[in-house]
Amino acid sequence: MNVIDSFRLKGKVALVTGGAGLFGRQIVEALAEAGAKAYTASRDLVKLRLQAEQLRAQGLEVEALELDQGSEDSIRQIRARMDADHGGVDILVNNAVARPMRDWSSPAADFETSLRVNAVGLFLMIREFGERMTERGGGSILNIGSIQGMVGPDRALYEGLDWGIPPDYFFHKGGLLQLTRYAAAILGPRGVRVNAISPGGFFNNQDPTFVKRYEARTFLGRMAGETDLKGAVVFLASEASAYVTGANLVVDGGYTGK
Numbered sequence: 218m219n220v221i222d223s224f225r226l227k228g229k230v231a232l233v234t235g236g237a238g239l240f241g242r243q244i245v246e247a248l249a250e251a252g253a254k255a256y257t258a259s260r261d262l263v264k265l266r267l268q269a270e271q272l273r274a275q276g277l278e279v280e281a282l283e284l285d286q287g288s289e290d291s292i293r294q295i296r297a298r299m300d301a302d303h304g305g306v307d308i309l310v311n312n313a314v315a316r317p318m319r320d321w322s323s324p325a326a327d328f329e330t331s332l333r334v335n336a337v338g339l340f341l342m343i344r345e346f347g348e349r350m351t352e353r354g355g356g357s358i359l360n361i362g363s364i365q366g367m368v369g370p371d372r373a374l375y376e377g378l379d380w381g382i383p384p385d386y387f388f389h390k391g392g393l394l395q396l397t398r399y400a401a402a403i404l405g406p407r408g409v410r411v412n413a414i415s416p417g418g419f420f421n422n423q424d425p426t427f428v429k430r431y432e433a434r435t436f437l438g439r440m441a442g443e444t445d446l447k448g449a450v451v452f453l454a455s456e457a458s459a460y461v462t463g464a465n466l467v468v469d470g471g472y473t474g475k
């Protein structure tokens with residue numbers, strides 16, 4: 218196959234959780250631009266429908282679906298819907314994240330809420346969709362991690378700012394990398410690849426002091442922007458990465474290398 222053709226996703230069905238969020242938007246767009254029919258899913262159906270309409274107006278195939286990753290029933294329902302409509306999905310991007318904790322002093326109950334969505338929910342998504350993919354003969358699962366699953370917090374970034382550093386986030390983003398390797402081992406022999414992408418901080422009009430400090434922490438001198446994940450997502454979702462599994466593709470402008 219021509220190498221450029223190996224990146225094409227024509228005829229593939231993709232599901233992106235948290236698809237209307239900061240990174241989710243470009244993930245959905247990238248998959249649809251590469252030719253997939255993309256489903257954008259989370260709890261806010263109104264926001265998702267608007268996103269889907271806007272992308273359809275650009276000629277892309279995008280649909281909105283409701284999903285609460287904190288609910289096993291909801292996960293089973295969305296899987297059943299994908300089974301009924303398409304016989305399953307070819308690509309799953311686990312991008313949703315719940316952020317109930319603010320910092321070290323937050324209630325322990327917030328940690329439990331976080332685990333429900335970000336650990337148990339993530340596991341169920343991978344198992345439910347991964348098993349179905351094996352029955353269909355293959356698929357690609359991408360788990361969106363973070364630099365904060367790879368290195369500890371750099372407290373100098375936040376000094377003097379009203380900024381929480383949530384401990385659960387470091388816990389589950391680190392765990393996500395190991396769960397990715399575990400699932401790659403379980404599903405790989407049956408044709409399903411599982412990889413992680415660990416992005417750096419997304420520029421979202423944060424406090425200018427933080428932005429300046431963060432930019433100086435990277436080799437490229439900037440935070441992540443509106444298109445920075447697109448190439449990595451299409452690469453790992455497509456046949457272009459046919460021999461890549463259990464990997465962590467770091468997309469951080471050099472933050473973790475510095």
Ligand SMILES: NC(=O)c1ccc[n+]([C@@H]2O[C@H](COP(=O)([O-])OP(=O)(O)OC[C@H]3O[C@@H](n4cnc5c(N)ncnc54)[C@H](O)[C@@H]3O)[C@@H](O)[C@H]2O)c1
Pocket residue numbers: 234235236237238239240241258259260261284285286287311312313314315316334361362363364415416417418419420
């Ligand atoms: N923003 C960053 O700087 C950054 C940096 C590195 C990694 N990431 C990672 O990228 C991914 C996307 O982050 P983001 O900043 O775009 O987040 P965001 O807050 O903009 O979007 C998160 C999405 O998850 C959805 N979500 C939350 N709880 C859910 C639930 N119970 N069920 C279904 N959906 C739920 C939200 O509705 C939202 O659409 C996350 O995995 C995050 O950890 C983000």
